[in-house]
Each structure stands twice: as C-alpha cells, then as structure tokens.
Amino acid sequence: MLNQRSRFIFSALCFGFAFLYIPILLVIIYSFNDSRLVTVWGGWSFRWYVELFNNENILNAALLSFQIAAITATFATIMGTMAGFIMARIKKFRGRLLFSGMIASPLVMPEVITGLSLLLLFVSLQDFIGWPTSRGMNTITIAHITFSMAYVAVIIQSRLTEINESLEEAAMDLGARPLRVLWDITLPIIFPAMISGWLLSFTLSLDDLVIASFVSGPGATTLPMLIFSKVRLGVSPDINALATILIVVVTLGLCIAAWITSRQNRSAK
C-alpha cells in the first residue's frame, strides 16, 4: 500500500532518473539514425559508426587521449597513494599545513585557472631552462597527473582512516620493520582503493577539455578537443556514434566493477 509520502518519493525518483537518463538514451538512439539531419528520423543504420572508424582524425585523437590517460592514471595513482598515506599516517613533518592545502586545492580549483597557470609555468620554464621544448602530450600529461593525484589522495586517505591502525601497530609490535608493514599490511589493504583511484584518474584525464586546451601545443589534439571543435558548430551525427561507444564502455565497466564488489562482499560475509 502506498501512502501519500511514499508516492511522492516514488515520483521524485522516477522524475530524477528520467532527467538523468533520457538525454543519454536519445544520443544513443539518434546515433543509429540514417538521416544527416540529426533530429529527422531516417531509419536505422550503422553508417555513422562506419564513418567514425574511417575518420583518421578521430582515431588519432582517441589514441592520443588513451595514451595520456593511461600514463596519467599510473603516475597519479603512485603519487596520490603516497600523498594519501602522508595525510592519513604521517601526522607530523615540517610544512604539513602547506602540503594538505596543496593536495586538497586542485579538487576545487576552476579548470580555467589550473590550465592558464600551468601554461604560464611551461612558457616560463621554456624561457629559463629550455624545457619543455614543445607543448603537447608531455605537458598535457603533467597537467593531468597534477589534478588527478589529488583525487587519488582523497580516496586513499579516506580508506586509510577507515581501517584500524591497530593491524599495522600489531605487526610493528611483533617486530616487523615499518617498510615491511607498509608492503605486507598497508598496501594489500588499500589495493582496491588504488584500483578505483587509477580508474578515476583515467576517466578524469580522458574527459578533460579545458586544461588540455590551455597546455597543448599546435600538434596535439585530444579527443575532447576534437569533439568540442565539432559540436561548437552544432549537433553532429558521428559524435553521437562516438558518444554511444564511450557510454556503453563506461556503463559496462561500472556494472562489472559493481558486480565484482558485491560478490566479494557476499563471500566476505
């Protein structure tokens, strides 16, 4: 029996999820539209997918973006894990306040400011020490590592504050050296959090338009930069096809990850 309140909650949920998903579903449906006019239905077809895989510009941009994202995710996970460990476990060292400020700020910094300030840094560095000789993949990767590691640090820090320090202390009491504790106890515990951090960094890097536009040079166009320059002029059918592929991949990945964690939780019980 539904009373008035649960009916209200139910309709709020229906409205909310319709709002979240209808635009995404429409993009998927229209990616199979045969007509060049995006909103006129011309029958089902795969022609935009075929066109997409024959478009060398899009394929090159996608390759570049995936390379940057993979390198970014790996380095951001390593340094973000260090930073999260510092925030959760090393309570005292000189300059801790500055460190905690610097690791938290990238999360809330407007992208235009991060992008502008990093570009000005790269230009000044080039002036003074001659590096980087050109801007492109290298500068975009450095910029992406810098903001992604902040997200990884938050994930690792919250995981480390969640788990009890007594496990590590017990190992230490039984004579294990701090490094051995780190390697045998702490790292295995935070390993799932490191995986989430890697995936989040990968997605953030793959998604970034504004910062990459600032720090990139003339030779390097990432996938979001290419998409933006196309959709600025209006809706375009091959971008619908590209969006559909990305949506399906992301959704499948998330559902598999959720399925694995729920199975692990069940077996843990």
Added chain:
Amino acid sequence: MSGLLVNTNNSIRENLWRYFIVAIPYIWLLLFFLAPFVIVFKISLADPIIAQPPFTPLFNESSDGGFSIYTTFDNFLYLFQDSLYFVTYLNSVKLAFIATFFTLLIGYPIAYGIARSPQPTRNILLLLVVIPFWISFLLRVYSWMGILKTNGLINGFLLWLGVIDQPLELLYTDTAVYIGMVYSYLPYMILPLYANLVKLDVRLLEAASDLGAKKWQGFLDVTLPLSMPGIIAGCLLVFIPAIGEYVIPALLGGADTLMIGRVLFDEFFLNRDWPVASAVAIVLLLLLVLPIVYFQKKQAQETSEATA
C-alpha cells in the same frame, strides 16, 4: 652490540624512506601547483606587448649590469574600469547561485528516496546516480543540444501537441545554461546528501510522530536540520565549479551569457592578452577563496568528528 648497530642503520634507512615518500609528491606539487600561481600573479603585474611571450619581463637588466623591477597595476585597474568584467563576475555568481538552488531542489527528494529504499534497490539506485558521473562531462552537455535546438525534441513535441505554433528559442539562452548545470552537477549534490540522509536515525522521526507531529512537521523540524551538513557540502560542490564553468556556457549559452571562465578563455585565446587573463584569474580566485576555505574547514570538522 652489533645488533644495536644494525638497528640504528635500519632506522636511518627507514627515515630516509619516509623523507622519500614525503618528498616526491611535495616537490611535484610545489613545482606544478604552487609555482604556477606565483607566475600568474607575476604576469598579472606585467604589460602586454607584441612578442613571444607576450608580456613585459619582471626583471630588467639595465646597461650598467644592475636589475630593476617593473610592475604595474594597470590590468587590475582595467578590470575595475571596464564594467564588462564587473557585470561578468556578478552574472557568474548569479548563474551559479540559481543553478545550485535548482540542483538542491531536484537532488534532495532523489537523495531522500534512495536513502529510504530497501537495501538491494538502494545499491542499484546509487549505481544509477554514479554512472552519468563517469560518462564524459562534455558529451553529457552535448546531449542537451539536440534536445533544446530550434528544431529539436522539445520544440518538436510542443509543436506536435499544438501548445505553441512557433518554435521556442531554447538553445543558446541562460535557461539552457541552467538546465546544463543542474544536469551535469546533479550527482555532486545527490551523493553528499545521500551520505548524510542514510545516517539519519529513523527513531527520531518515530518519536516526533508519537509526540503528535505531522509527517511534514517531522520533516521540517527533524530531517531538514539534521541534513544541513549534507546540504552545505552538496551546495558548495555545485557552486564552486559552476562559477568558473567554461564548457556549459560555451556550448549551451548565448553570446550574451557572460561567465567569467568563458571571458578568461576568450581573453587568452582570442585577444591573446595574457596579463589581463592572469588578472581575471587572480580576481576569480579571490572570489572563490571564501567558499573554498569554508568547505575545507567543514570537511576537516567532519573527519575529526568521524574519527573521534
């Protein structure tokens, strides 16, 4: 004796490891996060010139080998004199504020509904909130272009219903920017609200209703005040990025949708005026310092309460 020696050696080595773990991220952040801001500040005090790089140097080597320092506040004065920038800052705050309000209005019932759902459904609903968050921001904003266009779906539907006989101007307006912001930032609002509402002790509501409170009184006097930390966290997570937003006004907004992120972008890429762009960035940062510091203080409070 020898054991003692090994021990000190080991502890020195472990301390070295500690330094190593702290030093790597520390140096990286100093170089690629803090130093860039110093440079932005430096360039905001320079004059634009036609050269590579397009601004005057801070230190000038004079003919007798000495140094002189050149700074100017012209760029900041220019921001105050040209009303365009003042109007843009105000407009960014207004757009971000209204968008945050509507995100809260739509997000609260959803978060409440998820928090009150039975367990297996709750996890699925949460996953459904998180999925759009992982799908490209750019593509989610883009998805609204096809809906809001003059010959898009909303207009097509309304024309077909006969409610209107002329298509409405929806895309490239402030309304489209609001829709894009609410849509893009909704997960940022729902997740902290959910995390707060799910902790709410239902017995408090039962006690209120036992004492004669109506359902809506229980909500207003118990649930809403207790969920205040979640509301504040969610609102700041929407408001802060919304102020500096570039993609949404660039794709959905009209030429007259003034937002500070967009003005900075154009000043930099179209006018190539790096000093003024830097000054715009500094002022934007000052505008955001208060909400950011407030947010971090709240977060620190939450964590210290959680560990206590």
